[in-house]
Amino acid sequence: MVSSGIVSVQQLTNPYQSAYAADLAGQSTGAPADWFEVQKRAIAAAQRIPQRYTWPLLFKKSVVFFWFSPSVQALLTCLFNRNTVYLCWGMPRQSDAKWLHPLKLWRLKVILKLARTVLVNDEKTAEDLASLGVTNVTLFPYVVDTDFFTFSGHRDRDDFLLVPGDNDRDERLISALAAALPHRVVRVTRNAKTADFYRENPAVDVLCNVSFSHLLQLYQKARLVLLPLNSSDHAAGQTSILEALACGGSVLISQGRTSSIVNQYPSVLEVSLENALGDSPQTTLKTESQMALKTWCTAIESMLQLTAKQPNVAETTARQIKETHNLDTVSRQLSSILISAGDSS
Secondary structure, three states: OOOOEEEEOOOOOOHHHHOOHHHHOOOOOOOOOOHHHHHHHHHHHHOOOOOOOOHHHHHOOOEEEEEOOOOHHHHHHHHHOOOEEEEEOEOOOOOOOOOHHHHHHHHHHHHHHHOOEEEEOOHHHHHHHHHOOOOOEEEOOOOOOOOOOOOOOOOOOOOEEEEOOOOOEOHHHHHHHHHHOOOEEEEEEOOHHHHHHOOOOOOEEEEEOOOHHHHHHHHHHOOEEEEOEOOOOEOOOHHHHHHHHHOOOOEEEEOOOOHHHHOOOOOEEEEOOHHHHOOOOOOOHHHHHHHHHHHHHHHHHHHHHHHHHOOOHHHHHHHHHHHHHOHHHHHHHHHHHHHHHHHOO
8 A cells, every 4th residue: 555645746737728728718618638637637546645745755765756757856756765656758859068968868867777667658768768778667558638539420521631739840841741742731830930930831721829629620620630750759749649540530650659659550650761761871861851752742642542442440540549548547547557656665
């Protein structure tokens, strides 16, 4: 039993909701719950002491700490109290300062080695941690609010391709795809710089700061959802892809960490550039961009043909996402992990 309880040192507010508070007022049926709600529910179910963080708790071996950011506080917690559960979302980004990346990597390694349990959302991160000698790794599903993001029941889709989200999207490739394809491309973003990037591109319809109800409709109506990513450090876009799949969307995504979370679903197509680029040392940035564009255009046409032949595939995937990634299921799994960590202390 957990004699003292579970403590999460992270703030339990939901920026995913608060960022759109003004936009949502009177325009939406509400905001979907996300990872912060999972954390809140899991800790509420598992803990038996107040959630407020105080330094004396570091020295209570019966207290379980939960972290999902490799902060200095997380490092100190692991150093003084090994009874820590840590959710790892990938590896540190490269930095312009040569000394900063090694420092961040060292800090993460210490946290991973000292934590009692390490959770990961994707298999690529699990492989990376195994290469670092971290053995206490548990694969843990990410969450989507399947009560909000749902399949509408209508299989007819409008003729546009949706590109949602902001985290590490390949904007240059998206722009090139919009110019090359006969389909309208709709780019949904919260980032003003991203919107400005497409200001001179009439092939892209930019929607900035849309309400959640509008985003839901876009997911439900888009012919395809595209997620060209340019990051290999973390699972960028996992929120967007799960939302799209929950709404019955068919998704194309760059092969990598995020795609490994959902590549078992038939309505997901991973786009890999390895075969297209080959091993030629003479590959230039221009050639790489051209091959990426060609590969993506081919993949899009293949997916359009697949969805026309098998219209029920996306609906099946939506049901599977609802079973595996829904709020209650993920919250219960996290709560069970936290309680188990306390029991083993």
